[in-house]
Amino acid sequence: MMENENKLLEVGRNGNVTRYKMVPSGVGGKGFLDSISSEYGKDTATVFDEDKIINPIPITIKGKPYKYVPFGADDMLPFTIRDFISSNMVTSQCQQFNILACYGQGVRFVDRDTKKDVDNDEILNFCLSNSLHECFMEQATDMKYFFFSVTVIILNRRGDKIVNVRNKDACYCRFEYAPSTKSGKIEHVFFGDFRVGNFDEKNIEVIPLLDYWDPLGDLNVRMGLVPDPDTGTKRTPTTERKFAILSKMPTPGSQYYPVPYYMSIFRDSWFDIYRLIGIGKRFMIKNTSAPRTQIEVHNDYWDNVCANENIVGEKERAERKEQEKKNIMDFITGVENAGKAMVSGYYVDPNGKENRMVRIYQLNDASKKEGGNWSDDMSEASNALCFALGVHPNLVGATPGKSQMNNSGSDKRELFTLKQALEKPMHDIMCKPYHVILHYNGWNKIATIDVPMIQLTTLDENKDSKPVSVDNNKKKGENDDNNGNEG
DSSP: OOOOOOEEEEEEEETTEEEEEEEEETTSHHHHHHHHHHHHHOOGGGGGTTTTTOOOEEETTTTTTEEEESSSTOOHHHHHHHHHHHHHHHHHHHHHHHHHHHTTTEEEEETTOOOSSSSHHHHHHHHHHTTTHHHHHHHHHHHHHHHHHEEEEEEESSSSSSSEEEEEEEGEEEEEEEEGGGSSSSOEEESSOOSTTTOOOGEEEEEBBBOOOOOOHHHHTTTTOEEEEEEEOOOOOOSSOEEEEEEEOOSOOOSOOOOOOOGHHHSSSSHHHHHHHHHHHHHHHHHHOOEEEEEEEEEHHHHEEETTTOOOHHHHHHHHHHHHHHHHHHHHGGGGGGOOOOOEEEETTTSSOOSSEEEEEOOOOOOOOOOOHHHHHHHHHHHHHHHHTTOOOOHHTTSSSSSSSOOOOOHHHHHHHHHHTTTTTHHHTHHHHHHHHHHTTTTTEEEEOOOOOEEEGGGTTTTSSSEEETTOOOOOTTTOOOOOOOO
16 A cells, blocks of 8 residues: 555646645546546446347257357346346345345245144155255345246156255356257256356256246156157156256246346446446545645745755755655645644745745635535435335335434334235245155145245234245134244
């Protein structure tokens, strides 16, 4: 770090007097302007490609040719979106809140009759051996970011049980081009690093994709357990033991990769407005962080300083001049110099006018707080981003303070309850792979899937929260409380 990050910038001359202004180092030069230009960047709306023709990309894996649909025109859209979200503290925190709210208390295998956690040893061992909670959290992350998730199920060697379940990061998933397949459907998911510089066809994994509408029926047909509806006869069981299941939130249009509704913040102006306000405020504060002063130095002052110290050489005189500039800056900015006076001498010209060798004028109002501009605009932009992401600003603290409509505890409980209730459709879609597991493994007679939600309670109940299950078949007045045990 530099001892003093300010410098004296010459702003004009008047006769024998040179005027200087104190500014942060780097201001006024080409590097500073280049920094501003590069940091402001381009509009986020330019990353979308609805008007562009996206052609499938051929790929050969283990000698077999395929075609896949790129994720965005440059195949980098998921990484661009991820970077945009993480670069903004409001959108990043809102997405974290959405993921945690979607997770609730995690996916549970519960008794079909009592809705309590199951005590079946086989099911409990399956949950423990698959880190089910981490898998479900990864699903929630993909669903909130990209509105789809790819879950892989792995069968045992005999093919009669599903023994493993894994989530595949949506950023690294690509779907096969349907018209290039015999069935006219998406038959495979390609998993690997498709980023430029990291892409290697040898490291791309090809995973058979089960039918989107009937994954369980498709799996039974492939394993020769039920007749093929196209032929009426049972197939020879496949040797494949790993299959992918696609869970996707419906969005308008026929899209391989759905476009979440929150992406409107990139097509709209509010994401850019928030980013530009932050950058602008930073440069404003940086540019005005040094005392806004005007310093007038008589040209003879530098010669007098060198003469008083018997400095003759040009190089030494130039170094002494720079040192004296630093002394002046330290005098203005140094805390230890507060209240001190600077004595620089003066002379009287033939007209009787007094000429000081160094004169310092304070230009800024000490009582004015710099960088306070656009505060209301930033709050407005923050609220707009929260609105687009479906999060009330007070639930994530985007607009703190008593003057920012900070709701009461009861209002926040209702907001949180409403938020979790809205997660029900996403929970139903995310549970599709687990229902396939239940039925294929023969556990559907004793267990079902549930995602208990967290309900915040009032003080009179003497506890902070309680889990609540959504059961459409529950009779009026019944209340199911899950214990939240593992598995």
